[in-house]
Amino acid sequence: SGMVEANFEAMLAGSFLQRFPASVVLFSESDLTDFLHILVDGQVELFASANNREGTMTLIKPVATFVLASALVDGAYQMSARTLASSQILMIPAENIRVAMLADRDFSHKAVLELASCYHGVVRAYKNIKLRTGVERLANYLLVQHRRQGGDILTLPVEKRTLASMLGITPENLSRAFSTLKPYGVKVDGPKIDLQNIKDLETLAKPSVLIDTP
Incomplete structure (x- = not known):
């Protein structure tokens, strides 16, 4: 990855890889962001709810991170997530991600690129809906x-x-x-x-x- 090995090992401390069956809610919007999630295998739906209505925001396919922004700002999840199929997910403590951002230049660079890619995805989706x-x-x-x-x-x-x-x-x-x-x-x-x-x-x-x- 280009990360300093010691920083990489520190970031993964306390992480775990887990397989979830289909239809499992991984977290709910407004919950405190405890982990960065990386989908290794399977499919995950990110969705949101308001006024007794629910909408699919996006679908995550492997290999991809999700909720990186929430993990970085130490805030609440902005969306809920559930598995659409049997899925293997790596969960890294959010605090480790924030420390790695400060400690490792290569990781910070890649995280910024990931956020930029997500931003472009949001703009495309919004234009699709509006236009x-x-x-x-x-x-x-x-x-x-x-x-x-x-x-x-x-x-x-x-x-x-x-x-x-x-x-x-x-x-x-x-x-x-x-x-x-x-x-x-x-x-x-x-x-x-x-x-x-x-x-x-x-x-x-x-x-x-x-x-x-x-």
């Missing part, structure tokens, strides 16, 4: 999955309920959005999606490198 309709968001999501999975027939990596929450629409509106995309070659069979006319879908979606992740 596109629900149908356009779904169309671009399918195009991203098309690139990631490498074929015209793809499998939704999350339940449709979670996908709707990610896109900022209700499950009912997600169904309507899929119906709207039928003339653009989108055929739905449960979690299987057949993209039969990528060109027409791209014409509708108008994908942007400033919004859509690779």
